Amino acid sequence: MPIPTHLITGFLGVGKTTAIRHLLAHRPAGERWAVLVNEFGQVGVDEQLMEGEDAAIRQVPGGCLCCVSSQAFTVGLNRLIREERPERILIEPTGLGHPARVIETLTGEFYRQVLDLGAVITLMDARHLASPRHREHPTWQDQIRLADVLVANKADLYSDAEREVFLDFARTLDPPKTRTALVSQGTLDPAWLDLPADPPRSVEDTHDLLGDIHHPDDLLGDIHHPDSSLGDTHHPLGDTHHPGHHAHEDSHDSPAGTQSDWFLATQHGDGYHGISWLIPADAVFDHDRLIKTxxxxxxxxxKGILHTSTGWIRINQSQGEGEWVTTTPAPESRLEIIHHTPLDWPALHETLRRSLTV
Known part of the structure; x- marks a missing residue:
């Protein structure tokens, strides 16, 4: 019997991870669920953000999930199915990923008898309707078009006018969505998972929906060696496009005066730029300085899981909004930053180092 499978999509920072945590918390007792998460960053944080949910969590870092030609997605999904034998699968594409490509793969010949793709649930922030940067972004448009269930999350932060703008916007969509809703804190109705895709998805339908939307640029990954001089040392392949491929290698630094391995990677694609850090657990950040930074x-x-002077904390923040909560210890600290303009990684790296305890 095909496994019920669901895409939870939405742009950066709309609350997809929080929504998935809510669904996991409300799944039927004893039912085996699994989650496959894609991240724009290179080190992967969402698997740890969902820790403790008693479900199998797997992640595909580096934007690979939305590249049809990438083996990272299919290998990860196949392994998840084979090893975990889930009764339901939730898939969270990166906020910068075109869901059409994932739909093509999940409804293709290979998975047709294995997976039953249900309604695509897309989260959005209704305040983005006032932002040309969001409204005109091809991925934002793609996510809205392919949604069966359209959810305006963070409704507790909207003004009455912003709520009305969202409802007016939803009424103009053709064809209309199966469900339209406003929620807070990612409180999706678990019953929405049982809604069918409407219309049933096919490769041809997906291409038609894309219309004249452009495909995202190939992700370009640069690996840096953040030494004490903070010189810009790029990976030798850093100036070459690698569709579906993202290079990784160790980097070294001496934060807090002792030799420790710090991994730092930058990437950009689809008009956004990111920096990812992987930091040894023995590097401890001053809690107050880190928050201020x-x-x-x-x-x-x-997004991050960081070791601080008051214990381990989980960070999930978008444009100044989000959570900073205590969490269980992790094997290492992880941090990912994404922005729509180029980032000064040497300056940010130095600022992060200054937040370490002495």
């Missing part, structure tokens, strides 16, 4: 950065997206 990151909260004051006007960035589109900050």
């Amino acid at each position: 990151l909260v004051n950065l006007p960035l589109d997206r900050i």
Whole structure:
């Protein structure tokens, strides 16, 4: 019997991870669920953000999930199915990923008898309707067009006017969505998972829906060696496009005066830029300095699991909104930053180092 499978899509920072945590918390007792998460960044944070949900969580870092030709997606999905034998699968594409490509793969010949793709649930922030940067972004448009269930999350933060703008916008969509809703804190109705795709998805339908939307640029991954001089040392392949391929290698630094391995990678694609850090657990950040450093950065997206002077914390923040909560210890600290303009990685790296305890 095909496994019920669901795409939970939406642009950067709309609350997809929080929504999935809510669904996991409300699944039927004893039912085996699995989650496959794609991330724009290179180190992967969402698997740890969902820790403790008693479900199999797998991640595909580096934007690979939305590249049809990438084996990372199919290998990860096949392994998840084979090893976990889930009764339901949730898939969270990166906020910068075109869901059409994932739909093509999941409804293609290989998975047709294995997976039953249900209604595509797309989260959005209704305040983005006032932002040309969002409204005119091809991926944002693609996510809205392919949604069966369209959900305006973070409704508790909207003004009455913003609520009305969203409802007016939803009424203009043709064909109309199966469900339209406003929710707060990602509180999706689990019953929406049982809604069928409407209309049933096919490769031809997906291409028609895309219309004249452009495909995203190939992700370009640069690996840096953040040494004490913070010189810009790019990976030798850094100036070459690698569709579906993202290079990784170790990097070294001496934060807090002792030799420790720090991995730092930058990437850009689809008009956005990211920096990812993988930091040894013995590098401890001063809690207050770290909060002051990151909260004051006007960035589109900050996610992380970090070791601080008050314990381990989980960061899930979008444009200054989000959560900073205590969490269980992790094997290492991870941090990912994404923004719509180029980032000064040497300056950000140095700022992060200054937040370490002495």
